[in-house]
Amino acid sequence: MECKQFREFAKDMVDYIGDYLENIRDRRVLPTVEPGYLRPLLPEEAPENPDKWQDVMADIEKVIMPGVTHWHSPRFHAYFPTANSYPAIVADMLSSGIACIGFSWIASPACTELEVVMMDWLGKMLELPKEFLASTNGKGGGIIQGTASEATLVALLGAKAKAVLRAKQEHPEWNDVTIISKLVGYASNQAHSSVERAGLLGGVKLRLLPADEKLRLRGDTLQKAIQEDRHNGLIPFYAVATLGTTNACSFDSLDELGPVCNEESVWLHVDAAYAGSAFICPEFRYLMTGIEHADSFNFNPHKWMLVNFDCSAMWLKDPTYVVNAFNVDPLYLKHDQQGVLPDYRHWQIPLGRRFRALKLWFVLRLYGVRNLQAFIRKHVALAHEFEDLVRQDNRFEIFSEVVLGLVCFRLKGSNERNEILLKRINGHGVIHLVPSKIGDTYFLRLAICSRFTESQDIQLSWNEIRTLADDVLAEDQPGK
């Protein structure tokens, strides 16, 4: 493809994207295709000779769109939001154009340096403790990871390396295997599945501790578990506090967990994947009280801060242990300026990395802090608007406190009727929700996801739920 064609094709794509997003309400949020729909629409093999770009363009509506779940429709309320904004899209275009691989400073100094500074900008927006910032000349600093799962795993591996080192000093007679078999980490039973998975991947025990009735992991619960485990000869080394769980957007008691972890020399990682974006608003920062006790902190601007996936922001007070855990340094990756700025390959699981700081830069500059705060506040207000609608209908109940942009609710009564309602909602395809279950209680989750969402969309979503609930409840009458 020649440059001239690229300019035509890419500009046509710009218009296609603009049209797609501005008219996304017109599309059914959930596709109707059955598994396997796509293969028959394509040839069995790649073409020998090039197709025309116009044909590829035309196939988007024919082949791709029938199978797309429209995450940016105001009627998409599943999971948590994933970000999408015009400044981020343009920044990723530039990243693709430059297409450098930023595994070391020399591999593209701008790629590393913009990331260091953007992570400082972002850290300041959240009022993170200074120890997390690179500009304070301590050890700390931030990095863009691909996902929160990776951040949780990286923190766990750093904590593991630190714990092994310390145990070896205290018990020179123990080998690595012995020590690792004694390590135990902790999280709430409300933590994201990726925390349990990090334990599996890292090959260490990870205990899921019971949350209290407000779905918070409390300090005394952790303290008790640590004591128990020490008593049994284990080595507590890592704890994850979740701020804004996926199940119900509940918040662990960080202000209680922090002192326990510090006292017990347990690495404290804070996973605020969804909720962290809200901390750019001062009125929500009470939710991260205790953050000064954390060793690492992570949230996803690619969820709720308008930076397209992937951009998971992670800060470390002392990256040394992570760097040492991963450091395998062949000659072809060495360079003369090592040590002045980070070589981010030592801070992450993959070696390669795109120029992702560009989209953070573009979004922060082209929205400005004020508009990003306004965006968060609007979503929280819309969630409360939906909450009010639910509360006004006495057939329904709110399952857990609405703190940010997620409403957990259910029909009063059996789980079964809620399961039927959920199936009806997604089967009808006008809106999309996913359920969750805590203890024995099944409930529905409605997340405010799209940057296009307005009050009228919330009214529509509620009407859809209410109307389908009429049917479910009518069928559920005894004697019917």
Add this chain to the structure above:
Amino acid sequence: MECKQFREFAKDMVDYIGDYLENIRDRRVLPTVEPGYLRPLLPEEAPENPDKWQDVMADIEKVIMPGVTHWHSPRFHAYFPTANSYPAIVADMLSSGIACIGFSWIASPACTELEVVMMDWLGKMLELPKEFLASTNGKGGGIIQGTASEATLVALLGAKAKAVLRAKQEHPEWNDVTIISKLVGYASNQAHSSVERAGLLGGVKLRLLPADEKLRLRGDTLQKAIQEDRHNGLIPFYAVATLGTTNACSFDSLDELGPVCNEESVWLHVDAAYAGSAFICPEFRYLMTGIEHADSFNFNPHKWMLVNFDCSAMWLKDPTYVVNAFNVDPLYLKHDQQGVLPDYRHWQIPLGRRFRALKLWFVLRLYGVRNLQAFIRKHVALAHEFEDLVRQDNRFEIFSEVVLGLVCFRLKGSNERNEILLKRINGHGVIHLVPSKIGDTYFLRLAICSRFTESQDIQLSWNEIRTLADDVLAEDQPGK
């Protein structure tokens, strides 16, 4: 940012990217900035109110470009290539516009299904054994990973899960810790640093075995190591064969390693990160003789097949063990169509994933197999052209056989004079190389990287090296 501004901004960016790439020869391949150059160019904090997009656009040349290493310059010969093409850039724009997260089928059926079919297209282009393809109704199939590092780790974790299961059946009295402490994996001492790192991350022993004089890991070397380890009570479980090492693009003897691994029930992973793209040309497929013995195979279209990062293609004959190793399945991620098509979240380290199959689709269609083959062949020819230039200058020697697009060479004589030459070359900044070292011999690597590279560029690079060598050798005269 309103849609109208997005269209202007994005189209301006299209032209910027086109101009940047078409005129990339005019830029110094290596930047002259010192570490820390960027911070003073930016404000200390994010702006409160939005900037204009025109100002952001203007800052690209002021802030970013002075610190960019231009990976797509024909004068960039470091590392290995990273891909960049117009079709891939446009496809990634569409991926950003749709911005779905494809962790399960239902989360966007098109995202999963296009990936399944594209991995079949690609597998057929390489003539991979049918067991790797999804269309053959076996268990096999492909997935797009972020990087080869992740593929190596995923394969290791699958192999580990399989080995633990089997050991438990044979020795019900052993627990996981005991078994894992006995596991041992293998790779050549020429394998990429990410293989050693996968062992560290996965918490298992990984032995680096000596390659032969042609830098190949041989079957009898592996066989001997396995016997030794079994004799010592260990459990050999995983081996990585590298096709196209980073050091010198050498090839392990897959046809010897394969039968050993199969016989010994050792999971064989083939890492062809760089060289794999060449296998779309029938004349290079002899380099993967023995591939039918592999359990998993990986190469990076984002290196040498014109698909922008990240697109690392991995195939598994039986993904069951990987899926089971990672499977942590909360209610909010379950859906009704599980099992028909893969839920790719179980095949990878992160949970989230972008719609990356689009760029594979666009590249395969808009180049066609024929032009992709021509691209590979041209790079190999250019490497041989450079090789010939080196061979004609009797001050130089070729270090190892030139098979694909990498030439390893050095000044005859001491390592020191080669180290000086390398420093001169990169200091001068007209071209960019990185060195490597095998045994005691330090040498220079010249990789053909850019899709813009022509014969005249190779001549220029050689002239630069030759001229700087004149200086180095003149200074190196005894008595001077």
